[in-house]
Amino acid sequence: MGGKAKPVSSSRQIHYSKRISLLFSAIFILLVFGYAGVVLFLQGDHPALPELTALFVSLMLVMGAAWNWSLRRQVTSFVDTLDEMVDRAIYGREKMTDFEETLLSSMEHKLLRYIEISKANEQNLETEKNRIKELISDISHQTKTPLSNIMIYSQLLAEVPELDGESRQLVSHIQSQSEKLEWLITSLVKMSRLETGMITLHSTVNPVIQTITRAVSHIYTRAESKQIDIHIECNHLTKARHDPQWTSEALFNLLENSVKYTEAGGKISIVTESNEMFTRVDVSDTGMGIPQDELKHIFKRFYRGHSAREYEGIGIGLYLTRKIISMQGGFITAVSEPGRGTKISMFLPQI
Missing domain, CATH: 1.10.287 (Helix Hairpins)
Structure with a gap:
């Protein structure tokens, strides 16, 4: 030294x-x-x-x-x-030290043993991580191909003019369920990749408005079909340190929930505010709201509230959102009141 x-x-x-x-x-x-x-x-x-x-x-x-x-x-x-x-x-x-009957010698040999065990565990974890990566890739590949074939065949079947009304309805159900299954597999693969560290987020200082616009563009058609107005209030100079692609994915999950649980003719607001440490992105809606006893559980994996079970979903959207934001050094909060809507805030770091 x-x-x-x-x-x-x-x-x-x-x-x-x-x-x-x-x-x-x-x-x-x-x-x-x-x-x-x-x-x-x-x-x-x-x-x-x-x-x-x-x-x-x-x-x-x-x-x-x-x-x-x-x-x-x-x-x-x-x-x-x-x-x-x-x-x-x-x-x-x-x-x-050698093998001496002293306190320091005993401590040194225990320390060396501990380091050897830690390195062995680290190697085992890395090996297991690589196995999980291969397993996820195999699952993704093996399921996408037959699912894509089912969707193509159902589309071709729907174009057959000889089908009667009942058959067309059954084909429509096959198409709908195939799309849900595709979305489910995609979400599970994303979640697994994030949890196992297969995906690396690249956080840089970027304008927030671009990330918001990208997320809104993917949900706009669904919002328009329910006549839900999306209002954006964000200064073009507002910036934050984040990965635009994955943060847009997180914001899309919030907007998707807002559109799903807001009645036709409702409103969704996206408002940003910056301070010295964080840029806050608030997503507020006029939807059904969340009871206080359920609010602390909404970011858990596969959790779905009692009032939300009549809607489609599996409960991983908010979990993925929190995972993406926390991996970038930020955090997320939620406030809500049944019948008066929900506001979820994403805090993105400035530095």
Whole structure:
């Protein structure tokens, strides 16, 4: 270690500390018993007794100061040795001690054992992570191909002019359920990739309005079909450190919920505000709202409130949103009141 004197070996340090302790103990015992013997010999009325007492007190004070200095040196030396030992263990350098029956030697071997176990666990985790990556990729590939075929065949079947009304209705159900299954598989794959670290978010300082516009463009058609007005209030100069693609995905999940749970003719507002640390993006709607006892659970994986179960969904949209925002150093909050709508706020870091 640069600029630091190399500490003595652990065995020499232990022997040195024991000798110092024995020396101070012997001197202390001699002083106490010597003074007691002199007092008994002089019978307490000798004129030299005050001077002897003062001398004894002075010697005890000197002994205490010397003992304190010695202990501080021992502690400093022990800490320096321990620091050097930790550095050697971390960087795989040669051990400081052999198999000695000392405290430092025991600590060093336990530390080395702990580091070996940690490295082995880290390697196992990395291996398991790679296996999960391969499994997710296989699942994604193996399910997308047959599902795409089902959707294509159902579309071709719907174009057959000889189908009667009941058959066309059944084909329509197949198409609808296939689309839901495709969305479900895509969402589960995204969630798995985020949780296993397969996806890396690249956060840079970007204008927030572009991210908001991208998210709104994907939900606008659905909102228009329900005659839901989307109002955006965002300064074009407002910026935040975020990944535009994934943050847009998170914002889309919020907007999708707002459109789903807001009655026709309702309103959705997107308002931004910046301070020194965060840029806040509020998504407010005039929807059905969320009861207070359910509000703390809405960001959990697969959670769906009692009043939301009549609507389609599996409860991973808000979970994915919180995961995406937290991975960028931000956080998310929600306030709501049944019958009066919901406001969910995303806080994106400035630095």
